[in-house]
Amino acid sequence: MKFHIVSHTHWDREWHKTFEEYRVKLIRIMDDLIDLLENNKNYLSFMFDGQTIILEDYLEIRPKNKERLKKLIEQKRIIVGPWYIQPDEFIPSGESLIRNLLIGINMAEEFGSVMNIGYLPDSFGQSAQIPQVLKGFNINDAVIWRGISDEDIKEKEFYWEGLDETKILGHYLPLGYENAKWLSLKMDESKKVVETNIKAQKDMTHTGQILMLCGYDQREANKDLPLIIKDLNEKYGSEGYKFIFSTLEDYIKNVKRSDMDFETYKGEFRKGKFMRVHASIGSTRLDIKGQNFISQRLYEKYVEPLSSIGTLYGSYYNNALINHGWKNIIQNQAHDSIGNVCTDITHDEMEMRYNKSNQIGTTILEEKTNEILSNINFQDDKGIPITVFNTIINSRKDTLAIEALLESTNFILKDDKGLECDHQILNTEKVDLNDYMIESHFVGKNESKEYYKVKFSFTPEVQGFGYKTYYINEVKFSDNKEKSLIVNENTLENEYIKVNINKDGSLDILDKENDKTYYNQHIFKEGGNAGDEYDYSPPVNDEIIYSKGKIAKIEKVYNGHIQAQIKITYSLSFPINTYNEYRSEKKENTVIESFITIYKNNKRLDIKTVINNNIKDHRIQVLFDGNIKSNIHYADQQFGIMERENYLKQVEYWRNENWQEKYYPIYNQHKFVGVFDSKNGLQIINRGLPQYEILDENKPKIALTLLCGTSYMGKQDLVNRPGRRSGLHVKTPKSNMIGKFEMEYSICPINSINEMNINAENYVYPLHYSQLQNIEDKNKGLSDTYYPIRIKNPLVGTSAIKKSENDEGVVLRIYNSINENINDVEIEYDGEKFSDVNLVNLKEKNIDINTNFEITKNTIHIKRIKSNEILNFKFK
Numbered sequence: 001m002k003f004h005i006v007s008h009t010h011w012d013r014e015w016h017k018t019f020e021e022y023r024v025k026l027i028r029i030m031d032d033l034i035d036l037l038e039n040n041k042n043y044l045s046f047m048f049d050g051q052t053i054i055l056e057d058y059l060e061i062r063p064k065n066k067e068r069l070k071k072l073i074e075q076k077r078i079i080v081g082p083w084y085i086q087p088d089e090f091i092p093s094g095e096s097l098i099r100n101l102l103i104g105i106n107m108a109e110e111f112g113s114v115m116n117i118g119y120l121p122d123s124f125g126q127s128a129q130i131p132q133v134l135k136g137f138n139i140n141d142a143v144i145w146r147g148i149s150d151e152d153i154k155e156k157e158f159y160w161e162g163l164d165e166t167k168i169l170g171h172y173l174p175l176g177y178e179n180a181k182w183l184s185l186k187m188d189e190s191k192k193v194v195e196t197n198i199k200a201q202k203d204m205t206h207t208g209q210i211l212m213l214c215g216y217d218q219r220e221a222n223k224d225l226p227l228i229i230k231d232l233n234e235k236y237g238s239e240g241y242k243f244i245f246s247t248l249e250d251y252i253k254n255v256k257r258s259d260m261d262f263e264t265y266k267g268e269f270r271k272g273k274f275m276r277v278h279a280s281i282g283s284t285r286l287d288i289k290g291q292n293f294i295s296q297r298l299y300e301k302y303v304e305p306l307s308s309i310g311t312l313y314g315s316y317y318n319n320a321l322i323n324h325g326w327k328n329i330i331q332n333q334a335h336d337s338i339g340n341v342c343t344d345i346t347h348d349e350m351e352m353r354y355n356k357s358n359q360i361g362t363t364i365l366e367e368k369t370n371e372i373l374s375n376i377n378f379q380d381d382k383g384i385p386i387t388v389f390n391t392i393i394n395s396r397k398d399t400l401a402i403e404a405l406l407e408s409t410n411f412i413l414k415d416d417k418g419l420e421c422d423h424q425i426l427n428t429e430k431v432d433l434n435d436y437m438i439e440s441h442f443v444g445k446n447e448s449k450e451y452y453k454v455k456f457s458f459t460p461e462v463q464g465f466g467y468k469t470y471y472i473n474e475v476k477f478s479d480n481k482e483k484s485l486i487v488n489e490n491t492l493e494n495e496y497i498k499v500n501i502n503k504d505g506s507l508d509i510l511d512k513e514n515d516k517t518y519y520n521q522h523i524f525k526e527g528g529n530a531g532d533e534y535d536y537s538p539p540v541n542d543e544i545i546y547s548k549g550k551i552a553k554i555e556k557v558y559n560g561h562i563q564a565q566i567k568i569t570y571s572l573s574f575p576i577n578t579y580n581e582y583r584s585e586k587k588e589n590t591v592i593e594s595f596i597t598i599y600k601n602n603k604r605l606d607i608k609t610v611i612n613n614n615i616k617d618h619r620i621q622v623l624f625d626g627n628i629k630s631n632i633h634y635a636d637q638q639f640g641i642m643e644r645e646n647y648l649k650q651v652e653y654w655r656n657e658n659w660q661e662k663y664y665p666i667y668n669q670h671k672f673v674g675v676f677d678s679k680n681g682l683q684i685i686n687r688g689l690p691q692y693e694i695l696d697e698n699k700p701k702i703a704l705t706l707l708c709g710t711s712y713m714g715k716q717d718l719v720n721r722p723g724r725r726s727g728l729h730v731k732t733p734k735s736n737m738i739g740k741f742e743m744e745y746s747i748c749p750i751n752s753i754n755e756m757n758i759n760a761e762n763y764v765y766p767l768h769y770s771q772l773q774n775i776e777d778k779n780k781g782l783s784d785t786y787y788p789i790r791i792k793n794p795l796v797g798t799s800a801i802k803k804s805e806n807d808e809g810v811v812l813r814i815y816n817s818i819n820e821n822i823n824d825v826e827i828e829y830d831g832e833k834f835s836d837v838n839l840v841n842l843k844e845k846n847i848d849i850n851t852n853f854e855i856t857k858n859t860i861h862i863k864r865i866k867s868n869e870i871l872n873f874k875f876k
Contacts, residue, residue, distance in 0.1 A: 003197070006214065010215060023061070045245070050080075051084065070111050084330055090127055118134040125268065126270070133870075155205055156171060173211070278339065280720070283708035289689075306391065308801050308810050331353055372782070376469070377784065379784060383471035394791060395790070395792065397459060397460070402769055407474055425454060465801060483561060484560055505570055514679065514749075538719055547572060593612075603749055609744075611707055631645065640819065643819065644667060667694075683750050692705065754795055788829060792826065812875065814827075837855055844874065
């Protein structure tokens with residue numbers, strides 16, 4: 001039996017200390033490590049946690065050591081990558097995980113060498129799409145720990161199959177990433193370590209290979225390791241045991257030499273039997289998790305696609321600056337960071353990074369939008385142009401609210417063909433145009449000019465990725481007398497749905513297409529939280545409070561034929577605090593306001609909820625009754641839908657079997673969660689609310705978490721997580737989220753699973769628009785309506801449209817949004833702007849000829865896209 005001893009550290013860039021506080025130690029550790037490796041050739045290597053960000057963090061302080069560091073990385077004595085930073089796997093978008101690897105691998109290669117292993121030693125569970133993401137970078141192995149149970153696998157090595165049937169070899173760490181941290185020159189201590197590993201690992205493998213990771217959190221290299229290995233070989237040599245100073249890559253090579261056939265496991269790992277996955281971590285600091293959503297969306301769906309349009313007429317695409325913005329986002333997606341299990345000051349610094357990324361992103365977006373507008377040949381005889389941008393490749397028709405600066409509130413709206421378009425004025429405000437202009441010291445003071453800031457809505461139709469221009473003509477008065485959407489004080493109705501608002505503010509929604517009513521929607525549920533930042537956990541004796549049965553105030557905000565809105569105000573009395581055993585008797589009123597918006601020709605019912613939170617240590621969910629029978633539900637994950645169970649049988653025996661934490665149906669999601677019974681269903685879409693829970697087994701209710709407050713980073717002996725503390729017993733008052741917080745989500749009846757992704761994309765990634773105030777020169781390069789890429793299949797999702805990292809090509813990343821194959825997909829593109837198209841991998845390198853697709857007449861014909869499969873095309 002061969003024991004592979006790997007010297008390493010697990011580097012939390014921030015946690016219960018800030019980045020700068022940890023960096024003080026990083027500089028010392030890296031200085032000592034470079035000296036150690038240069039002066040001791042027997043110290044073969046040191047692995048830096050599968051990350052590359054430490055190179056930036058170190059060299060910012062020690063730039064003169066770059067060549068020394070680079071030489072050691074080239075020699076594979078300091079081992080870095082493939083990640084930029086050790087990620088959480090569930091909360092970041094699929095695109096964020098790809099950028100994490102893309103940035104990390106490119107950086108490691110610049111330094112001479114990258115570890116070609118998906119090292120994920122401490123992520124809080126394993127996402128079902130990791131195999132496909134890793135394989136897209138030609139990474140064939142993953143080393144993982146949390147979330148795995150003997151209910152799933154029996155051996156350390158197994159084939160892990162992704163949702164698209166991609167397979168990689170998984171390597172399980174039964175004792176985690178610290179199973180050899182106590183090795184020392186004291187043989188008695190080292191003997192305990194070896195015997196513990198033999199007991200834990202021997203029966204789990206038939207390859208004859210045992211992995212021993214000598215390191216821990218923020219741990220420097222064990223300088224005695226060569227001598228320790230020598231002593232161990234002398235001690236155990238007669239027993240047939242061999243100890244070597246090794247690496248993960250060498251360990252995996254030895255495993256694969258065994259040429260064994262391993263079992264296959266498909267899907268996600270999130271069972272906290274042997275080690276906690278903190279299944280409810282998605283509810284902590286939902287304000288910060290919401291910022292993560294906003295920043296990801298900004299870059300994925302607006303900055304990069306619009307910058308890509310700019311490249312078609314020669315505009316500079318600033319990859320370096322965009323990636324700098326991405327880095328600020330990804331730095332916040334480390335498992336502890338985006339899990340929000342940190343100190344308040346660390347969370348403050350996360351918010352600063354999101355602010356920086358947003359400042360960069362919004363500035364680039366504004367510049368690129370203005371560049372595009374300045375290159376469009378508008379039809380100035382039609383009026384003031386409003387350009388609507390669609391940043392996904394699907395055709396879309398959705399209501400859009402626009403603010404425009406106009407000389408009059410009386411106008412008609414026309415499309416690019418001159419056809420009049422219906423619109424509804426939502427609000428008008430008199431403004432001085434001078435306030436929107438910079439005054440020059442050379443020209444002097446601008447004259448005041450009275451204008452109107454008009455907010456109006458209409459329903460543009462766009463045919464693919466690109467833009468379409470509409471024109472405002474202020475000559476004619478338009479008087480629309482169509483039927484308004486608010487029928488009476490508590491009823492909203494359009495062509496697809498009819499909504500009755502009950503006295504307690506709950507909603508009954510009729511799906512007219514199937515004549516199916518979904519009763520008891522949008523009920524607030526409040527309960528105590530005796531948990532910590534890692535886990536929601538109720539007190540021993542909880543008190544649950546519902547909005548159902550309590551009188552709510554219902555009032556109209558505005559009414560019209562395109563959209564209408566009603567405000568519902570709830571005043572609910574909650575206990576002011578929660579303790580481990582009970583909730584306080586003293587109560588205070590909390591005001592919750594929900595703004596319910598209905599649109600013409602749209603099945604969605606959009607909701608913005610504002611919680612004025614004055615209560616500590618509690619959780620607020622909003623409930624949606626599926627009104628169907630089903631034992632499964634559907635959740636949006638990275639790159640498509642996956643089925644999950646409504647009831648987890650482990651909830652009956654987890655405590656008796658001494659699991660590390662309760663296993664129950666509380667999950668993370670991305671854009672939506674839904675229930676469906678083959679005919680009827682209900683979809684709940686969200687903007688940055690990553691956690692939901694399923695209540696009731698066969699008649700599921702969706703509980704969407706809106707707010708969950710806690711006073712501490714870590715606590716002991718929770719109801720849902722008995723025993724030791726996770727983290728430190730540090731007060732985190734900001735994690736109680738006292739103050740005013742807004743949440744956005746949408747209810748949508750569905751008649752097919754296949755419509756869920758396009759419903760969600762319309763809501764989560766709304767159309768973007770811009771107004772050009774002054775039309776100058778004509779005869780410019782771009783038409784006023786232009787679609788460089790488009791598709792007619794709504795089942796195909798858009799993940800990215802960006803410039804290639806390596807050349808001037810434009811990369812389109814799409815995926816199958818459903819969990820079954822899609823056949824005969826066609827993508828049309830502008831053959832005058834694009835000379836050629838290649839299939840590439842996630843690293844944006846060409847893939848050998850693929851018989852699954854062909855190109856004829858500026859159209860990509862794809863024979864089949866597998867379930868949840870990602871495809872990448874580079875347009876030259």
